[in-house]
Amino acid sequence: MxxxxxxxxxxxxxxxxxxxxxxxxxxxxxxxxxxxxxxxLGHALASEWTKIKSVRSTMWTLGVFILLVVGIGIMAGVAVRGSGDLSGQNPLSLGFFGLLLGNMCIITLGVLTTASEYGTGMIRTTMTACPSRGRVLAAKAIVFFALAFVVTLACASFVAMVQTSLLEGQGARTPTTGEWLKGTVGVSFYIALLGLLSLLVGSIIRHSAGAITIMIATVLAPLVIAMFMFASSLESVRQALLEYSIPNQLSVFYANSLSDSGPSGWDPLWIMLGVTAAAFAGAYALLQSRDV
Incomplete structure (x- = not known):
């Protein structure tokens, strides 16, 4: 055989x-x-831009943001216009109300940019395609910050121009160059940084609902708590909560602070920048040490 x-x-x-x-x-x-x-980094930026423009959450959150900022801003201008003499009032300050509500949308989008990938498991594919975790986090931060800043600046500038034209001849004063810069570029930087902080909290918490809850509490809780502090022994704590609450820091860009002390000028922007930088360092350290 x-x-x-x-x-x-x-x-x-x-x-x-x-x-x-x-x-x-x-x-x-x-x-x-x-x-x-x-x-x-350019490849990571292209990837993150493709992802953020492809998901429906981006369209919905930014759509509601535009609706709130522009709609409330114009309605505030129309309402104030019919109230009579507005001698000495800065018309740009009316944009505060829409931005205060609209920043909730930016916060939500910031959290979803990172936390949603952990919920769906997409983060494993992302890290496989780009093993450099720091590069992924940096790309997400750059793409989101640029998008949030551009959209906020466009809305704030449009509302500011409409309000100025509506209140022209009603006694409202003409805003100075510095007021225009703070009421458009400054406040847009602040809200984009607030959204970026939300993105980093989403990366740290890795849970969409939890991170959104934390950020909304960060925005609203200090002001609400301060409003119910009546004891004289807590006056210093109450004052600090009022001064450094996010709604008050937003109002500083329109020279309408809730107190005579505390942050002024461009101080809120530097405070938010420092907090965001610290959060970025923490998110980066945890991303390097934890499994996906």
Missing amino acids: STQQPPMPQAPSPSAPGWQAAPGGMPSGYHSPIPIVRTH
Whole structure:
């Protein structure tokens, strides 16, 4: 009974695609014909931009944000216009009400940008495609901040122009260049940083509902608590909560602070920048040490 020997494997031809011949004529190894490009931050930014513009939550949150900021801003201008003489009033200050409510939408979108990936398991695919976790977090932060800032600036500027034209001739004063800058660019930077802080909290908590609850409490709780502090022994605590609450810091950009002391000028922006930087460092450290 004869036994057939399996055929010996043949060496690949030096002319086969992907194989390079050594000086002796034998193939030296496989080299992919597909060009290999070293990945960088630009690739991560393109990926995050594709994701954030593809999900429905972005359209809904930004759509409601625009509706609140523009709608409430214009309604406030129309209501104040019919109230009579507005001598000395800054018309830009009426944009505060819409932005105060609208920032809840930016907070929600910021949390969902990171936390939703943990809920769906998409974060595993993201980290497999880009093992550099710091690069992923930086790309998410840059894309979200740019989007939030541009949308907020467009809405705030539009509302400011409409309010100025509505109240022209009603006794309201013409805003100075500094007031225009703070009431549009300054407040847009602040709200974009607040949204970025929400994104980082979402990365730390890894739970959408929990992170949104924490951020809404951060925005509203200090002011609400301060309103119910009647004891004289707690006056200093009450004053600090009022001064450093987010609604009061937003009002500082329109020179309508709830107190005579506390943050003024551009101080709220530097405070939010410092808090966001600390949160970024914490989110980065946890991202490097925890499993996805």
